[in-house]
Amino acid sequence: MASLCRNMAVFLFFVSPLMHSHLFALASTSSPPITRKRITFLTGLGSETDDTDYEDFSSPPEVVPSVKIPRLYSDFICQYDPCLENQEPCDHLKAKTGCLCPGRSGGDKPPHAPRIQALLPITEGENAGKIEVQWCAPQSVVSSYKVIVEGSDNAMQFGDAFRRGFVGSLEVGTKVCVEAVNNAGHSSPSDFSCKRFERPESSDHKLMAGVIGGGVAFILLLVIVAVVLCRRQMCQKARRESVIGLGNPSYKAERAS
Template sequence: MAAIWGHHFPLVIVCLVSIRGLCPLPTTAQVPGTRPTRPLRPRVFPSEAPGLPPDDYYEDEDTVTSIVPKVVSPAARTLQRCDFSLCLENQTPCSELAASTGCLCPGFTLHDTPPLAPDLTSVLWNGSDVVLQWCAPYSYVTAYVVTVGGQQRQTFGKGQRSGLVGNIGHISKVCLFAVNEAGDGDESCKMYHPRNRSLPLTAGLVGGALGLLLLVLLAVLLWRHRKQRKQEASISAHSATESL
């Protein structure tokens, strides 16, 4: 038996080699668009191999970074409008309120765009001057300019919402517009009708005359009343003398 096996042993070797050539061992295939897989190196700890560099302390050379999504609380998602009015003077800018509280500001045009027209709400005489009141536009503003009859009369700061423009002696068109670095904005205008300032004087004179007349009447009535009492007293004394 040993002799037969020894006789055929070279033939068996040749067959095995031929079979291996026809059926190659499986190799690692790479799918297009994917990274090739690499065998993991054995995990080695510093205590077992103190001479190895730190990279060999890991099973793979790639570093995986985990991305944790930002969690927003329900309170932060509750958005509210900023407590900001376009008609009140010298307020904290809405942009600062939004930065500090997270509130929402209305949309404003930027500094590179001419501002929109402000809302001129009233032009009234206050007894000594004509006073204007207005609301700001939804724009970036550096100043407000007032014109009377087409002529520039007064300039106000960006935080103001009212101002005095002096005396206007005749019917005039009063306009207000905002300005910034990009130029002048559109106007908001009202017609001003001056009050008749002689009417209060006339009313005062009439009232004074009526008051003086009333005082004269009261004085006359008082004088007549006293005179009548004296006459009655004199008549009574005369009657008493005759009776004696």
Template sequence: MEGMQAKIQRSKLSSGDTLSRYSAVFVFLACVGVASWKQTASAPLSPGTTDWPATSVQLPNLNQSRESPGPVTSSWRTTRRRFIRFTLNNDEYEDYEEEEATPPPTRRGPLPRCDYNPCSHMQVPCEELQRAQPCLCPGISGEDIPPEQPRIRRVTGTSDSEASVHWCEPSSVVSGYRLVFWPEGASENVTTQLIPSRQRLFTLAGLEAATTYVVCVLAFNPAGASQLTKRDLDGADPGAGPCLVFATGSTRRLILYIGVTICLLVLLSVLCVLLRCLCAKHRDPPTPSSVALGLRNPIYEHDKGTSQS
């Protein structure tokens, strides 16, 4: 009886040892599984490390885009990001991908020149063109420096009393323009009102007919106005300086020329007619044989007339 109880006691101890061993192994395996799950969740995915299909993820290389020059790109890139959701209780996971639109990397490179013409009438300022699209504006001096000299291109549309002046903007900040003109050789000049900075064309009115004028353009900004030299006032550089010499037309003089020409034509016509008449009279003079010689017989002339009647 005692031997049987000892056997039962030993069997209980062996079963308890076995159960404790199995429990220790189970706890160890659970710890290893949790550690491996944490490592897998925190480490980046790469082909060959998991049993599910690997997906390559392309991310923009920002360092390379900063260093390599090139034109500015405007296309958007779609980036796929992979997400894995685990469920510990049921030992399941869910693998899905999500598309995300990312802005294109900005590449720094040579910018194009702005579509800006300093001689174009009503030209939009280059700063506004830059805000609409990145581009390069021509270099100009600041508003704390007086502007450089504008350049008169030409004078068109001249008539008896008007003329249109075209000019180009200088490489400076300009708030407005003024035109100064006077008859050549006169001591007094006329100055126009302030012209907006976008204008490159202005029509002078009230001019005298058939008169030679000198016109100059001045640019203004908060620092002052452009300067004129003696060479500019003489118009030594037509089309390349701020001054130009032009002359107005004369319709009255043209009408006078036409009237004088018509009168001369009429006078010449009358003279030709008179000369033709004089020449016709003296063309066939009488010959001596056709002139009757001696005295006429009155009786013969009377009898000749009676017989004819």
């Protein structure tokens, strides 16, 4: 009897691990799946909605930038021409439309030099005999302009909205400069802020030059036509002589002798 009990104990010792693993596998297959927690939202007067998963990360939230950087286009440049006078200042245009003004130096610094466009003699009207000085404004704060004529002690002064002024008659080669002025000082002369007066060609000289040029061109055309006609006549004469020679054997013999 003791041996039988001992044999049963040994049998249970080897069989119990197998039964334990079989029961564990059966429990794992029969247990319900694990579900994710949900958040319940209360809307209205207590109605419940549970459509949102707590751990649903399939669609990340959209990130909206808090600061938008504007893009700059050429259309935002203010329509301001520094060579036209009596214009509305660019700062006023910027305040009205939000356009962009070109960078310029402030009133605490001497202005840059303006640029002379032309020195034009006036032949008609009340300013006949004078010289009109035209210039363009610099990219600086300007309170006034000065027109300085070489050899003259008196400088003519004009307001900041002006872009032209009249000076007396000038001799050919006289140097004229335009200076910009503000509270910090005045601009320095430069190659583009100064110009020497050159008398323009008169209409009579232009007409004479045109007549001479047209006459020379006409003579050249006649020479070319005469040469072409002469060569054509020579070719036709040579052709006729060759035809006559072929039809008259005596003519050919005479030419051979």
